[in-house]
Amino acid sequence: MKIKANYVIKTIKDEFVVVPIKDEAIRFRGIITLNNTAKFIFETLKNFNLDKKELLDLMLEKYDVDQGLLEKDIENFVKVLEENDLLE
Amino acid sequence: MICLSKLVISNQEFFETIIEDLKKGDKVSFLVKGNSMKPFLLDGLTEVFLLKRDNYQVGDICLFEYRNQYILHRLIKRHKSHFIFRGDNSVFTETVHEEDIHAYVYQYKTGEEVVSTASPEYRKKVKKHLARRRIYLFLRKLARGNKR
Numbered sequence: 762m763k764i765k766a767n768y769v770i771k772t773i774k775d776e777f778v779v780v781p782i783k784d785e786a787i788r789f790r791g792i793i794t795l796n797n798t799a800k801f802i803f804e805t806l807k808n809f810n811l812d813k814k815e816l817l818d819l820m821l822e823k824y825d826v827d828q829g830l831l832e833k834d835i836e837n838f839v840k841v842l843e844e845n846d847l848l849e
Numbered sequence: 850m851i852c853l854s855k856l857v858i859s860n861q862e863f864f865e866t867i868i869e870d871l872k873k874g875d876k877v878s879f880l881v882k883g884n885s886m887k888p889f890l891l892d893g894l895t896e897v898f899l900l901k902r903d904n905y906q907v908g909d910i911c912l913f914e915y916r917n918q919y920i921l922h923r924l925i926k927r928h929k930s931h932f933i934f935r936g937d938n939s940v941f942t943e944t945v946h947e948e949d950i951h952a953y954v955y956q957y958k959t960g961e962e963v964v965s966t967a968s969p970e971y972r973k974k975v976k977k978h979l980a981r982r983r984i985y986l987f988l989r990k991l992a993r994g995n996k997r
Binding site: 771772773774776784785786787788789790792 | 858862866867870875877878879880896
């Protein structure tokens with residue numbers, strides 16, 4: 762899975778937000794906010810096409826967290842990405 | 850914990866971000882808030898597309914700063930040192946300097962209808978609306994004068 766190329770991360774005050782670029786314009790509507798972990802995943806999936814297992818391994822290398830919990834978190838995160846049509 | 854949620858931000862923060870992008874020469878869009886530009890722009894329904902330009906023309910709908918607020922109204926008069934704006938559905942005017950104007954609306958979208966503000970049809974419609982508006986404002990002034 763990979764994030765569509767026409768989505769970018771912007772910083773509004775201290776928040777990271779995802780906005781689409783469509784018809785040449787940055788479209789500030791239905792803005793989604795990301796925390797640091799979500800930003801890491803977003804940037805990774807924007808640059809690399811990874812499956813859930815590869816993403817999990819990458820995150821376990823970076824973060825010291827419980828694998829089961831992280832698996833669930835990734836599952837939920839991917840679901841939100843799908844619901845918002847952010848994946849290719 | 851991975852967090853991804855909808856964000857609610859203040860107008861000030863929102864427009865500061867948008868203006869940064871406009872200064873870079875990017876095109877930006879957002880949903881209109883308020884009814885002061887009715888019947889052209891509708892509250893929560895119309896998405897406006899903006900771009901910075903060097904020379905703003907009478908008739909342009911512009912994004913500008915006025916008394917610490919960001920406003921999207923139509924340029925109705927242009928003088929050497931200042932510009933006068935009014936909402937199409939408003940009776941009040943705003944006078945600002947050129948440096949307070951950030952961009953103009955080159956296109957807007959309401960539902961499936963996309964309107965280019967450069968199109969002759971749109972310009973004709975604006976001209977007609979503004980002429981009607983001038984009559985309304987004149988009659989309103991007259992009526993208020995008679996009451997005094």
